[in-house]
Amino acid sequence: MEWWRSRADLMLFVVSTGLLLVGAYFWVSGPRPWGETILVAVAALGLVVSAWWIARAIRNREFTVDVIAFLALAGALWVGEPLAGAVITVMLATGQLLEDRAAARARRELSLLVERAPRTARRLTADGLDDVPVDDVRVGDRILVRTGEVVPVDGRLSAAGVLDESALTGEPMPVERPAGDQVRSGVVNAGPPVELRATATATESTYAGVVRLVQQAQASSAPFVRAADRVAIIFVPLTLVLAVGAWALSGDSVRAVAVLVVATPCPLLLAAPIAIMSGLSRAARIGVVIKGGGALERLAAGRIMLFDKTGTLTQGQPALSDVVMASTDVDATEVLRLAASLDQVSTHVLASAIVTAAVQRDLELELPTEVREEHGYGLSGRVGSHDVRLGKAAWIMGDTPPAWARQVRRRVDLDGSLSVFVAVDGVPAGAFLLEDPIRPDAPRMVRALREAGITRVVLVTGDRADAAGAVGRIVGVDTVLADRDPADKLAAITLESDGAATIMVGDGVNDAPALAAAGVGVALASHGATASSEAADVVLTVDRIDALADAILIAQRSRRVAFQAVTVGMGLSLVAMVVAALGYLPPTAGALLQEVIDVLAIAIALRAVLPGRTHTVTMPALDIETARQLRAEHDATLAVVEQIRAVADALTSERSSLAPVSALHQRLETDLLPHERADQALLLPLMSRALGGADATATLSRTHAEIEHQVGRLGRLLAGLERDAREGQTGETGAAAPEDVVELRRLLYGLYGILRLHNAQEEEGAFSLVPTAHSPRS
Missing domain, CATH: 1.20.120 (Four Helix Bundle (Hemerythrin (Met), subunit A))
Incomplete structure (x- = not known):
């Protein structure tokens, strides 16, 4: 049944x-x-x-x-x-x-939530380890959670652990929790096996609460009322009045039948669904799956957009942001190659970021040998002829870190990033800084949303206020709501919904309640299905959030075309009904006329299949290939940019050697400037073609000129210092006087800042236009 x-x-x-x-x-x-x-x-x-x-x-x-x-x-x-x-x-x-x-x-909305919930727990007893149903866990039970397993109930750690809390907080970085810290159900053990003591039963734990929030949000959502039904409220009584009136006044029942025949609501029953389905189809072509006509109409009506941060406005996974070397004598590129070679065999999320950075720089990796993992500390092994160690600062350098390591710590605290220290052949060599980068297309997407009719953009996240505020400023949101758990996000949706129709964009279990409560929930599923995609009305299957602005435009146009088809079709039907009521349109002719009206209404509805205005930037295949080649060169120059800061940091007020600065200048001349000139000659013209005007590239062009100017100034300063040294005016040959060091550092830090900003502008303004290899737009 x-x-x-x-x-x-x-x-x-x-x-x-x-x-x-x-x-x-x-x-x-x-x-x-x-x-x-x-x-x-x-x-x-x-x-x-x-x-x-x-x-x-x-x-x-x-x-x-x-x-x-x-x-x-x-x-x-x-x-x-x-x-x-x-x-x-x-x-x-x-x-x-x-x-x-x-x-x-x-x-289907709760299916993945229920599937992800653990069914069993590993309870530690006097007789050993016992697998029991999660509902049998009682407060005070000792629970063992192995690597990669979901924590079944809320509990308190018996020893320190490393946890992936992204499912609840949205924060992608693993979190180290000390012994005695409270752990919530739903998080994943990202480190070695840990033991905890249950502080709540399964039904009272955090994850069960998330499921209940989704259910409550669904129950509070108003049902979608079809546009056809709203028209019918007027059209049905009018049809009956005309039919009965024609019969009563003329005494001819045929007139009443003729009115009913030409009143067949085909424009309502077919034309409107055709327009809506056309919109759904066009959205799917750009990688946006809209779950039904109701969701499409609500998407078109949305005016307030709320975003989660992690995985939505940011990449959702750590990426290498900088490499800090212990001294200028250490080759940063070689250290990255050795570390990435060792990390190839690690499944840790930070290891993946280091390997990805090396691959982007076209470094040749080797398979490591004698690999050993020290749980909670790091990884060691042999790469070629070198012994390599990666991990925590204390494990790499002992209890008394050097000055450069303390500097790394300060940068980590300021930037909200993570650090991985590296030693080569027993000697600390440097550290890798990793952060969750902002999506290059995020600022463009926010601007496009405002052009599409979004009047307010809110960032609501479980992350810290400082990290969320930085993302909000760069992306261009109106309000930042930080440190929000799932219940707080649900409350924010409820509050914003009082002002206008809302659209919530999220990625993770923690966003599922808010997605269900919003007028439209939008989930990102490009990295795989999640509970958020089940609770959402709209799912982005491509890793490009700027597709959302285009989806809104498609939804608005489809709704507009559907309304036009219904208005024209039902308007002509109304005229035909009046003519039939007056006795000038017999039933047979009325049926034929109604079919003509239906065809016309459907033809109007089919306009929704045709392309309309979008923010999608189309690029010829040759331009796409050129941009991808330039992007590869761009990634390869990142190491040169990192070297600028490292060289500047190593300069002291005492007499400093000019050799590292000269070597850096040589790399700038041979590696960096040729790439910037290629960008000026090739990348900027294709950007102008894609965006429709040279004004779109004026800022990048000006920055290219400034970079070349600053590199030239550095070269002239070095030439002057070397000339002074030869003439004996500065004492030791190949060294810089304290006043010269000040000028060198000023130039280097200025050049570093310009290049960091310029690279961000290129990624947002140019490389974000290029479709990914698997994007439908390519």
């Missing part, structure tokens, strides 16, 4: 369509009585089904357009128009099937 209920609308569509085709064939080719019988049967089926739907709507105290369909079907059978009745039945089935597909989401 359950199988039949879930497929009844599909079966109605298949049966009515098949019988219509068979009946029409016999109607045209013969024997005609067979065809007439089949068509009458189809119309009768539609009559019975529409009567059932009307009865259901009455029970639910709803008004429905199906009243018009019922009257039209009855009228068609009464005047002997079975073909028209059969067509109406198919249109009824089509509309109901489309609505059913959209409603199916409600039955």
Whole structure:
């Protein structure tokens, strides 16, 4: 019985369509009585089904357009128009099937949440380890959580642990929790096995609360009312008044039948769904899956946009942001190559970031040997002829870190990043700084959203206020709400919904309640399915959030076209109804005229299939390939930029050697400047073609000139210092006097700042235009 209920609308569509085709064939080719019988049967089926739907709507105290369909079907059978009745039945089935597909989401929203919840827990007893159902865990039980497992209940750590809390907080970086710290259910053990003591049962734990929040949010969401039903509130009574009035005034029941026939609501039943489905199809082409016409209409009406931070406005996974070397004698590129070679065998999320950075720089990695992992400390092994160690500062350098390591710590605290220290052949060599970078297309997307009609943009995140504020300033949001747990996010949605229709964009279990409560929930699923994608109305399957602005424009246009199709179709039907009521349009002619009106309304609706205004930047294949090559060169120059700061940091007020500065200047001349000139000659013109004007590249062009100017100044300063040394004016050859060091550091830090800003501008303004290898836009 359950199988039949879930497929009844599909079966109605298949049966009515098949019988219509068979009946029409016999109607045209013969024997005609067979065809007439089949068509009458189809119309009768539609009559019975529409009567059932009307009865259901009455029970639910709803008004429905199906009243018009019922009257039209009855009228068609009464005047002997079975073909028209059969067509109406198919249109009824089509509309109901489309609505059913959209409603199916409600039955699936909690599936991934429930699947992710642990079923069992490993309880430690006097007799050993015992796997028990999670519902059997009691407060005070000792629970063992192995590497990669989800914490089953809230508890307190018996020893220090490393946890991935992104499912609840959205923060992508693993968190080190000391012994005695409280741990919430739903987080993942990212380190060695840990023991905790349960402080709550499964039903009282955090993860169960997230599931309940989703259920409550769904229960509070108002149901979507179809545009066709709103029109029917006026159209149905008007149809009845005209039909009864024509019959009463003329005494001719044929006039009433003619009114009912031309009142067949095909523009409502088919034209509007065609426009909506066209919008859904166009959105899918750019990698945006909109779950039904209701979600599309709400997306078009949204005016307040709320974003989670991690994985939404940021990449959602750590990336190498800087390399700090212990001294200028250490080759940063070689140290990165050795560290990445060792990290190839590690599954740690930070290891992946280091390996990715090395691959982007085209470094040749080796397979390590003698690899050993010290849980909670780091990784060691042999790469080629070198012994390499990666991990915590204390494990690499002991209890008394040198000055450069303390500087790394300060930078980590200021930037909110993470550090991984490295030693080569037993000697501390440097540290890698990792952070969750902002998506290059995020600022462009926010600007596009405002152009699409979004009046307010809010960043709501579980992350710290300083990190969230920095992202908010760069991206350009109106308000930042930091340190918000799932319940706080739900409250923020409720508050913002009082002002206008809301759209919530998130990525993770912690966002699921807010996604369900918002007018439209948007989830990012480019890295795989999550509970957020199940709770969302819209899912982005591409790793480009700027597609959301285009999806809103598509939704707005589809809704506008649907309204035009309904208005024109029903307006012409209204005129035909008046003509029929006056006796100038017999039922047969009225049926033919209604078909013409239907075709016109459908033709208007099909305009939604045609491309409309979007923010999508289209680029020729040759330009895309050129941009990708330049991006590879861009990534390769990042090491040179990192070297600038390292050289500047190493300069002291005492007499400093000029050799590192000279070597750096040589790299700037041979590696960096040729790339910047190639960008000026190749990247900027293709940007102008894509964005439609040279003004879009004026800032980048000016920065290219400034970089070349500053590198030239550095070269002239070095030449002057070397000349002074040869003439004996500065004492020791190859060394800089204290006053010269000040000028050198000023130049280097200034050049470093310009290059960091310039690289960010290029990534946002140029490279974010280039489709990824798997994007539908390519």
